[in-house]
Amino acid sequence: MANILVNGVGTIGKRIAEAVDKQNDMELIGVADVEPSGELRTVLEEGALRDTPLFASMPDARGDLEDAGFDVEGRIGHALEEADLVVDATPAGIDEKNKEKLYEPNDVKAIFQGGAAASIAPVAFNANANFEEARGEDFVKVVSCNTTSLCRTLYAIDEDIGVDSAVANLVRRGGDPKQDSRGPINSIIPVSDVPSHHGPDVQEVMPWMDITTLAVKVPTTLSHVHMVNVELADDATAEDVLDVFEDRPRIRLEYASEGFGSTGKVVEKMRDLHRPRYDMQEATVWGDTVTVEGDQLYWIHMVHQESIVVPDNLDAIRAMLEMENRDKSMRKTNASLDLR
């Protein structure tokens, strides 16, 4: 049984903690945070993590948390003595300090999230594409939501058909549903650096991939959407491509022609399935958009920014602690989260 601590109970951290809690080969020994937020209170007092020990992740945070009525088990240092691995879901910048001041001195393995600097860990991780590279590692970064979706889809096409080069045009959500003071509210903001960081991020997972990415930010909170163009290395039809996607774990196909022709309508499907928080951990390709013209392949997919990296975090844990191989770990993770 692997003892796991989750540091940072925000959008990503709360989901990873709940997911860890569902695994039969992991024990969630606690969560750590600094701020007595309403979100933390909901999750720990009324939500799925009732009775999970809470640790103060900064020395002066304990008082703040206790003053707000939280039951604090102790400082994070105590939890680190028990932990085999920490999943760090703190904001970019804090993660780096945590590595230096908490994880390295306590000799504890740690996973960082997509916002972290590339230098934070020797391995940038995506379960589909490079599970084995994380085997036994002390520090691993699970790549961001956008990068995760690109790794899953491009790795599949590359492995089964062959990718000469790819261009992905990202239409990013402005903020998450709870983040009401983020913009844009009525404008589209281009990322002025071309390529955007997502292309290089994909290359950290798949160094051989010739990929360029462009990105804009739009006024929506439900998900990102990517328009992808691939130059194929080999002949293939749209049906072949659909078969590849159909075949792979954590890629799902939805069809506009079946009534799911928008992010809102796909989210409605997740709600109708009673998925917790309407999470969709799969990269969702609109099957209707998969088109081949000569050696050019096109498609559009949707990325649920809040949850898509959750399964990859679980698999990274199993790789780093050498608990399972890729296929077995992914199967366990998928079964526990009701993913196909």
Add this chain to the structure above:
Amino acid sequence: MANILVNGVGTIGKRIAEAVDKQNDMELIGVADVEPSGELRTVLEEGALRDTPLFASMPDARGDLEDAGFDVEGRIGHALEEADLVVDATPAGIDEKNKEKLYEPNDVKAIFQGGAAASIAPVAFNANANFEEARGEDFVKVVSCNTTSLCRTLYAIDEDIGVDSAVANLVRRGGDPKQDSRGPINSIIPVSDVPSHHGPDVQEVMPWMDITTLAVKVPTTLSHVHMVNVELADDATAEDVLDVFEDRPRIRLEYASEGFGSTGKVVEKMRDLHRPRYDMQEATVWGDTVTVEGDQLYWIHMVHQESIVVPDNLDAIRAMLEMENRDKSMRKTNASLDLR
């Protein structure tokens, strides 16, 4: 055991059908619809209503549904023979035809939704305010989401303190999350009739209530918000008012000061509680906004347009079939939906 049919599996109908299915004194004998929509497929084939019999609610719909691969049990007429009551959640206009051509000839009781014409039923219903008026009735209209929230809150204040008059200013959502082609997208639309229909709708439930409503529509999908101003008939403090709200079923208090200061943040709480579809069947008053100045009381509340009427539909069933009194019915309903 009351045999219930739900006609119309849209935003409201699918929720009512799932809620009926959870009651131990009701049997969901089937749902009826006309369109082989993706939403219907999700709910009946993968969602909470798997294996619920589907009936075609129009003569030519059966072929359409079967052509699309749905397993159709028969025409709605067959279901009506078994049904004690139909909950009609079809669009306004269709409901009227259904009453005339289906429910009256088959001598079946029916509940209609807030969009229906006032003339469709002799009783406009809100469980908190006038449960007993529906006792034994053949046709009842459960009032709309906005009206439901006003009835719950105003009835409570009126009963415990006394209301001389009320003005409610409604900020309505443009559409539901799945309704991507509704507006407005970047504009605020005033309802040019003053009062808006909501005031008169409240008066159908509480004829003695002196209420005026104004309304605008804004670009959001999560919920409506009302700013309410009441002239009190008796002295009261803000604390008294909070106690009244605290005390009543189906009214919940949230506080901006505790991190829930927006519709997005309250929705996030519902997600963190793993509420199915993040539904919030309670009218939610922001406790911080409850303010008394002299005889003037002010507050702001939030209305989850997709789900708030669901519990009232269940209670209307019990009233019309004379199964329980108000308090027992509301308790049963609330327990089954995990409402306080």
